[in-house]
Amino acid sequence: MSEPNGEHQMNEPFLPDLATRIQQILKIAQKKPIKRKTMLYLIMYDIEDDKVRNLIARYLIKEGCIRIQKSVYIAETPRKKYEEIAQRLKQVNELYDNNDSIILIPLSIDELRNARIIGKDVDMSFLIDPPNLLFF
Numbered sequence: 596m597s598e599p600n601g602e603h604q605m606n607e608p609f610l611p612d613l614a615t616r617i618q619q620i621l622k623i624a625q626k627k628p629i630k631r632k633t634m635l636y637l638i639m640y641d642i643e644d645d646k647v648r649n650l651i652a653r654y655l656i657k658e659g660c661i662r663i664q665k666s667v668y669i670a671e672t673p674r675k676k677y678e679e680i681a682q683r684l685k686q687v688n689e690l691y692d693n694n695d696s697i698i699l700i701p702l703s704i705d706e707l708r709n710a711r712i713i714g715k716d717v718d719m720s721f722l723i724d725p726p727n728l729l730f731f
Contacts, residue, residue, distance in 0.1 A: 608652040610662055617712070619661045623671055624707045634677045635707065638668040638684075640697040647695070651687060655680070669702075677701075 623635065638660060642648040652662070658680055660668040672680070677699070684697045
């Protein structure tokens with residue numbers, strides 16, 4: 596969580612600026628359809644304990660997940676890695692008494708392409724499916 600003046604807490608993993616996060620999402624969304632050997636999914640959590648939350652954030656980033664909001668990540672990994680991440684998060688959650696929740700939601704590229712960003716002036720449809728240009 597950010598401090599009121601916008602500075603990060605000392606131990607909180609870095610959250611890239613919005614433009615960088617949008618570009619990372621678009622890079623995934625603009626890929627050509629292929630037979631998927633990988634899984635595309637969101638990971639979201641609501642974790643009360645700062646230490647546990649920061650530990651999980653660092654773990655997800657280390658595993659190649661892209662942080663798109665403070666407690667929301669998008670990942671594209673082999674299915675086996677998806678299962679490993681889910682199992683590891685379950686293990687951490689079972690280590691202590693808590694009311695936390697962690698949600699993993701598989702996505703398709705089509706679902707990602709239909710995503711909309713609300714609150715910023717960004718037209719996702721234009722960015723995800725750029726127009727074809729023909730120069731003469």
